[in-house]
Amino acid sequence: MKKDIIKTDGSSDNTERHGIPRRDFFKILGSGIIIFFHPWGVLDAFGMPAEQERSLPTDYNAFLKIDEDGTVRCFTGKIEMGQGVITSLAQEMADALNAPLENVRMVMGDTDLCPWDAGTWGSLTTRAFGPHMLAAAAEARGVLMDLASAHLGIPVSQLEAKDGVITDTKNVKNSVSYAQLTKGKRIEKFLDVKPLPEDYTKFTYIGKSFNHSDAVAKVTGQAKYTGDLKLPGMLFARILRPPSHGAKMTSVDYSEAEKIAGVKVIRDGNMIAVLSENHDKADIAISKIKAEYSFNEMPVNNKTMFDWYLKANPRSEVIRSDGDLEKGRQLSDKTFESEFHDPYLAHSPIETHTALAQLEGDKMTVWASTQSPFGLKDSLIRELGFAADKVRVITPFVGGGFGGKAPSQQGLEAAKLAKLTGKPVMVVWTRDEEFFYDTFHPAGVIQIKTGIDRNGFIKFWDYNIYASGTRGSETTYNVENARITHHTTGRSDPSVHPFATGAWRAPNNNTNTFAREVQIDMMASAAGIDPLEFRLKNLKDVHIIDCLKEVAGKFGYVPGKLPSGRGIGIACGADAGAWVAHMAEVKVDKNTGKVQVVRIACAQDMGLCVNPEGATIQMEGCLTMGLGYTFSEEIIFEGGNIKDRGFDTYEIPKFSWLPKIDTVILNRMNQPPQGGGEPAIIAVGAVIANAIYDATGARLLTMPFTPARVLEALKKV
């Protein structure tokens, strides 16, 4: 195994890490072999919320342990929220360690047991964490080989490790198990692991499909999510919320709530909460509180917001500048100017933000549905003044996150109330609260000016992003004269957004891919060139070209000039280190404006695919979830008042929307693994917009494509 491993045994313990002190590891976890490692790639700040930017620990960041009974445990601050890494990481571990898969356990998201991790987002777990874990496991196997060599009196070169047993290749009866080798041992190794490219084809588990290892627990109702926990004396809390963002309470009367037997009212500064052992009573009590507010809101709503961003006169940053736009314009035979709009979106996981907090002595433990247990721990230290070793965050199964559970306000609320009442407190956000406090996908405007020459080659590309973010804004196509300008970010101060925004599955890439791929389609149409051919002639990225060819084959694509009337669309893009190409077929009801997707296909190059079944499920999930931002999802608001507070008005994808879905994962066993949780969602809006154009000649420039917008676009044809 080719590896560049620098051993730094006995490395210093002078860190700001908040987990178990190293000297206590064996005491707490029992004897065995522990390999500490530090996957630096995971700690790269990309995707990290601003409030979590901090100096990174200099110590290890994860570790694996082989127990005395041969169980292999990997301790990581990552969490499982449906993306399936609890399964795929175990596959990788089993392979690199030559251990049986059933012996591998993932210990995730517990800040006392697991080393620091920024959070689970950005499709980073497999691509950034995985290679380091593989290298650490290989090192652990080296330790076991050395032990086996001493135990059996045979040189390592004559030994083979398989299924947790090391065997003499010249005498198969001469063998010893990992459990035997580990018995009574206390070995720790401290690594600075720099993984080199792996030959993944030699592995047993990697590259093969496994069903979710947590499936049986989840289908029987036994899997525990935060809200399923119960502690003696536990109180349910409801917290009084303002009617809109920016509203300030001017008076409050909670006397009626206090009259309800079994209800306790707590006031702490601006926080007013009602608590009861009975969930229903807390619900009733909160409805009895009368409060008045003063309002100071941004004069913007979901109809005026796009003008608002353009007039905000934001700070501008040129993020790409190549060649000469004017020269490109002169070389162009046809020029195109478009403006694309994308609204705010809610994450809407079916499990709302939930937390349970318990203060025992001076130690606070918070169980929370969070994508960032260490981020929550940091805020508990910062906001409530706990010492680092007096706070523990534990993450049970998380019922969906999509970026929305990176912030974990509910954990702070539960901890604060547990501290004030001295009792365990459960906070389960209502659906209303989940919408109100969501950190929405930011709305934004994309303006694009481009031109093509007589041969259909793109000669210039002037791309401007207002209010939303840059992920996925790369030009993708081969253009010499190009400029990309980002006009303000959602986090700039003062923000143009009237409420919090954040990362939403493939943050901002859905917006950018929509704009870019529709612009490409417009040019293909005007050039009279088949849209697949137009893309292929203007692309040089072989990964995207391969994806386009692959999806065309799967889809059975027959070339045609736009609009062909067939209702077939094409789009492609890149995200999280992976590449995707989509094709879709739609039927448009020209009387009602209703669009039904008949079928959608997606080809994805994600490098090595650890668990094809798991990755396919993620692709299907992306394609299905993507129908929501494409057809129905947009937050209706007036200033800081979020009008959508439930599934009655905010519609997410349903069974009847489901098209035939085909997915292909390109065979890239010799390439490092890339992200898989997000890429396939980026081009759903674009491919459907292009399919609607192909069906009707109507161009949709604002998402989502509601029947009203489709009818409006049809009028312009």
Place this chain on the structure above:
Amino acid sequence: MEETIKFQLNGKKTEALIDPGQTLLWVLRNHFGLTGTKFGCGMGFCGSCTVLIDNEPVRSCQLSVGEAAGKNIVTIEGLSSDGKLHPVQKAFVEHDSLQCGYCTPGMIMNATGLLLKNPSPTVEEIKKGMEDNYCRCGAHKRIIEAVQTASKDMKGGK
């Protein structure tokens, strides 16, 4: 006022001294510890709290425990028997019809109710019957496949 409410719960005669106005969902979760039935929206829209009452899928967040008196309630915990998965549960595992798993118990209970009423649904009938159960992860395709498989399995004389 508390009173004694009696019903059949997961095959057992059950009674509880309880305020009949309480929401069935929270009684199941807190009083009986049956936390497989999930809170998703509390408004009857998402379906993650679905249980079977007299073989009909019902949103337990929209029902008081008093309204369930005398009835036969089955939750996700009561679906498997003797440690053997119910065909719908088995099909969900086989087809990997879940991601985060939070909507899964409600999906399974709704699908079970659907199959009790219509043992051989078409794909369109499955979509229609499952329409108002929400899944945010996007497992819909595999849920439909699981219901088809369970339908065949249940007719196979389980």
